[in-house]
Amino acid sequence: MDSSKIIPISVGVAGLGILLFAIAQTSKNKNANVYLNHALETENLNVKEQATLLYEAMREVNFTNTEKRKAIFTALTGVTPLQFSLIVKAFGNRYYNTFTGNTSFAIWQNPVKYPLKLWLKEELSNSDYQLLKSKYPKYL
Incomplete structure (x- = not known):
């Protein structure tokens, strides 16, 4: 295979990987925020x-x-x-x-x-x- 075709494909795959990683981190942060909001909302109430x-x-x-x-x-x-x-x-x-x-x-x-x-x-x-x-x- 021609090396001029491999480099754009590799860059595209790497970009997709970075995008998926960013989406996963955003989901984790949302879950963390939900937990944090839950804790703050209930801390003053017995x-x-x-x-x-x-x-x-x-x-x-x-x-x-x-x-x-x-x-x-x-x-x-x-x-x-x-x-x-x-x-x-x-x-x-x-x-x-x-x-x-x-x-x-x-x-x-x-x-x-x-x-x-x-x-x-x-x-x-x-x-x-x-x-x-x-x-x-x-x-x-």
């Missing part, structure tokens, strides 16, 4: 504490519906969807009596654990739940 605040507000039998609503919305003020997803995970599944709307069970009832989604749906009015659902559509 998700376990927020989950506990929500649990305490909703299980409190002496709270009126207005007081429960205020406590729930106060606990979620400024919470981003990413942070909310972590709160949902931290909340996990907890015992809830859908008949009485609290955590007390009669001797004949079988206690069942439910996720935060059901707790919020049961404890809030439909309009308040829809408001939260519009803010956190992936999780409610």
Whole structure:
């Protein structure tokens, strides 16, 4: 093969390799930025504490519906969807009596654990739940 044809082909292959390497590095940087943004977004929020605040507000039998609503919305003020997803995970599944709307069970009832989604749906009015659902559509 003529050496005058080999050099342009070699330069083209090398250029393609450099281009692919640059694309791979950009993807790594994007992933690193996503991780960094995730860390920055959640560092000032104690998700376990927020989950506990929500649990305490909703299980409190002496709270009126207005007081429960205020406590729930106060606990979620400024919470981003990413942070909310972590709160949902931290909340996990907890015992809830859908008949009485609290955590007390009669001797004949079988206690069942439910996720935060059901707790919020049961404890809030439909309009308040829809408001939260519009803010956190992936999780409610």
